[in-house]
Amino acid sequence: MGILSKIIALVTAATMLTGVNPGEAGSKLDEYIAAQETANSGAITSPVDPVELCGRITVGWNLGNSLDATGSGMSSETSWGNPKTTRELILKVKEAGFDAVRIPTTWYNHLDSDFNISEEWLARVQEVVDYAYDEGMYVILNVHHENWNDPYESTLPDVKKKIKKLWTQIANRFESYGERLIFEGMNEPRWKNTEFEWNGGNAEGRRVVNAYNECFVETVRATGGNNRYRALMIPTYAASSSGLDGFTVPQDKSLIVSVHAYSPYNFAMNPSGTTKFDPNNTSDTQELTLLAGTLYDRFISKGTGVIIGECGTANKNNYSDRVNWAGYFPKLFRSKGIPVFLWDNNAYGSGNETFGQLHRDTLAWEYPEYIKAFVKAAKQK
Numbered sequence: 100m101g102i103l104s105k106i107i108a109l110v111t112a113a114t115m116l117t118g119v120n121p122g123e124a125g126s127k128l129d130e131y132i133a134a135q136e137t138a139n140s141g142a143i144t145s146p147v148d149p150v151e152l153c154g155r156i157t158v159g160w161n162l163g164n165s166l167d168a169t170g171s172g173m174s175s176e177t178s179w180g181n182p183k184t185t186r187e188l189i190l191k192v193k194e195a196g197f198d199a200v201r202i203p204t205t206w207y208n209h210l211d212s213d214f215n216i217s218e219e220w221l222a223r224v225q226e227v228v229d230y231a232y233d234e235g236m237y238v239i240l241n242v243h244h245e246n247w248n249d250p251y252e253s254t255l256p257d258v259k260k261k262i263k264k265l266w267t268q269i270a271n272r273f274e275s276y277g278e279r280l281i282f283e284g285m286n287e288p289r290w291k292n293t294e295f296e297w298n299g300g301n302a303e304g305r306r307v308v309n310a311y312n313e314c315f316v317e318t319v320r321a322t323g324g325n326n327r328y329r330a331l332m333i334p335t336y337a338a339s340s341s342g343l344d345g346f347t348v349p350q351d352k353s354l355i356v357s358v359h360a361y362s363p364y365n366f367a368m369n370p371s372g373t374t375k376f377d378p379n380n381t382s383d384t385q386e387l388t389l390l391a392g393t394l395y396d397r398f399i400s401k402g403t404g405v406i407i408g409e410c411g412t413a414n415k416n417n418y419s420d421r422v423n424w425a426g427y428f429p430k431l432f433r434s435k436g437i438p439v440f441l442w443d444n445n446a447y448g449s450g451n452e453t454f455g456q457l458h459r460d461t462l463a464w465e466y467p468e469y470i471k472a473f474v475k476a477a478k479q480k
Contacts, residue, residue: 141277143325146352149404150436152278152330153355156237158429158477159199159440160192161409163454166227167203167243167286173219175208181445182459189230191462196474199237201408201440202227203286205244206265214264221272228273232280239332239408239440240273241283242266250288250300250307250336259314266315270322277325283332283357283408284315287339299341306345308336313349320351332357332406340390348403355404358394361442362386366424367412370451374417378427387431395435407432407439414453418466426472433480441473 162184170178177183192200202224209220224240231238242248242265248258266284273280288308295301300308312333319326333349334357336342348354363386365372377383394405410428412421429439443456447465457464464470 141275141325143278143328146328147278147330149330149353149355150399150402152281153399153404153406153438154436156406156438157198157433158196158474159201159237159239159406159438160197160457161201161203161440161442161444162227163203163442163444164446165203165459166224167205169205169208169244171208173223175205176223184227184230184459186230188457188459188462189234189236191457193231193234193236195464195470196478197236197441199239199438199440200231201239201241201283202231203241203243206242207245207247210265214261216265216268221268225272228276228280232276235279237279237281239281239283239406240269241286241332242269243286245285248285248288248311249291250304250311251290252303252307255307255310258311262311262314263318266318267322270319270326274322274324274326278328278330281330281332281355282319283334284312285334287337287359288334289337297337297339297341299339299344300336302345305336305342308334308342309345309347316349316351316354328353330355330404332408334358334408338408340393343393343397348398352402355406356394356398357406357408359409360387360390360407360439361409361411361413362390366420367410368451370413370415374415374420376412376420376424376427378423384427384431387428391432391435391437394437399436405437407437409442410439411442411454413451414447414449416449418469421466422469422472425469426476429473429477430479433477439477 164179165176165181165184168175168179189200204224206216209217228238228240247261270282288311289296289300290304295304316331319331330353332355335346338357338359340358340360361368363383366376398405412424432439441456442454445455445459446453447455455465456470
């Protein structure tokens, strides 16, 4: 029996048992089948509903510190100590229950003086995208550790030209991919190494991030084809919840706001913070419930999608409390229609950057109970 036949049989049985009107059940089935056919086909013939798309993504994983590493030439992928990404790695992620992969990618070290992307690098990025996309997974492809796009008004005209040149090439290369491929304009745009880096920025920085987002959206839409309607992700200042002040969403029907949430900060990342997390203690969860509610009210309820593009908890030798967090965080955000993507940089030990989960060499999970709790919670929205 084929998958659609199985679905039809299940719906028919459920209708008989529950007394649901057959016409209503048939309508829901038609909607489900149409959504699946659209997701699995290459053609995007109308604007992607970003809230509906986010609702279809269960849980995501980040291929951190690989394609986003900043070494030179084609060896850049392994320049931060991680091995070359393989199809087997992505299959291991899928096997664990993840149905989406974010692929952080750095481009500046693969550009010539006219901002043309190396064909060899573009082919390699496409190869890695295909590892996940060919498996039916959702994929987010972004512009990550760049050295040219800090949000200053003095460099805005030049940066907009570079955004247009870079994203025109990326968008054209991936135009034929269906709606399971999402483009993310940039990663954590901010004033690096200043007092405004992580505190929500200032008015200038936030204005320029808005301008970057508009330029990115206009550029991708102008490439036509599937890119006219593809879902696009745009970050707040530093992709932070504290960057929501002054943040504006461009006029477009298929946008998703990108927010990173290593939260609650004192538990998840602050080395001098707490090591404890109790999901039944409101003092431990209130930061998370406030953020989830804010994102829903400001964006989801108004038709704009939201994805937590990065989240996680640094190892503080507090495994059981981290498992508690993993069993709570994804469920809370998915209940608001917001899928979450776990950050994995393959870094182990202890400290505020130790977010390793899947050993890239042995393909073994360092914290299997954490992963099981995280995926299970995401499925319990």
